Amino acid sequence: MKEKLVVFSGAGMSAESGINTFRDSNGLWEKYDIYEIATPEAWNKNPELVTDFYNQRRKNILNVKVNQAHLEIAKMENLFEVTVITQNIDNLHERAGSSNVVHLHGNITLAKSSGPNPEKKYYPIKSWRLTKNDLCEDGYRLRPHVVWFGETVPMLMEAQNIIEQADYFLVIGTSLQVYPAAGLVHHAIKAKKKLILDPKVSEMQVPNDFLKIEMTATSGIIEALDLMR
Ligand SMILES: NC(=O)c1ccc[n+]([C@@H]2O[C@H](COP(=O)([O-])OP(=O)(O)OC[C@H]3O[C@@H](n4cnc5c(N)ncnc54)[C@H](O)[C@@H]3O)[C@@H](O)[C@H]2O)c1
Known part of the structure; x- marks a missing residue:
């Protein structure tokens, strides 16, 4: 064995x-306020901004080697x-x-429900882009399968x-x-x-x-x- x-x-x-780290110089945290893009509160306040931030990350990731x-x-x-x-x-x-x-x-190429049971099922995202029209089977909007700050x-x-x-x-x-x-x-x-x-x-x-x-x-x-x- x-x-x-x-x-x-x-x-x-x-x-x-070619994927930026968070803490090094040029890291992502210098360019974005994490509380505006990587918390459940950010999603509740502005799901478009959060979705777009992760769409851009996904596009970058799919393009690197x-x-x-x-x-x-x-x-x-x-x-x-x-x-x-x-x-x-x-x-x-x-x-x-x-x-x-x-x-x-989490895994940015997958999406999950933004409802009360997010971990029930993960859905592959077909291209780099998740939109507000992408809904889960439970009727809630799909969010990126990413563990945000403040989540377990x-x-x-x-x-x-x-x-x-x-x-x-x-x-x-x-x-x-x-x-x-x-x-x-x-x-x-x-x-x-x-x-x-x-x-x-x-x-x-x-x-x-x-x-x-x-x-x-x-x-x-x-x-x-x-x-x-
Ligand atoms: N690629 C990604 O998916 C990605 C990118 C940025 C942040 N994140 C997430 O953000 C959180 C940040 O925590 P973290 O500790 O992973 O990252 P971090 O940004 O806090 O730390 C990055 C570490 O990588 C080291 N580093 C920089 N360049 C390196 C290289 N070429 N080779 C080896 N090490 C190098 C730095 O010295 C530092 O210790 C994590 O959840 C992380 O996964 C993920």
């Missing part, structure tokens, strides 16, 4: 594909039972060939269970500032090796038992994966 490798990725994983780090992680399925737990709402891990991806904060993270317990079973744990491109996701790094209780790959790792609060590689995802991925073998 193959050993279990769990990869926990954040926005930095897709930075070299996977990077070498996404591809190398997918290839690790030859050696390990790999699960990717990503905070990213893009679908680049899947497009690179990873077959087991858990989206903690439905996949959190599943992610925690997966990380607890990991033999190897690799964290890539996350500032570890968005909770509750960031707390997951403390749940790799039986992992033989834990490693974090991020160009700003020296500025971050990382548990002592993690190896640190201070490089970008694409420049450090081979070294990181070699340390896992």
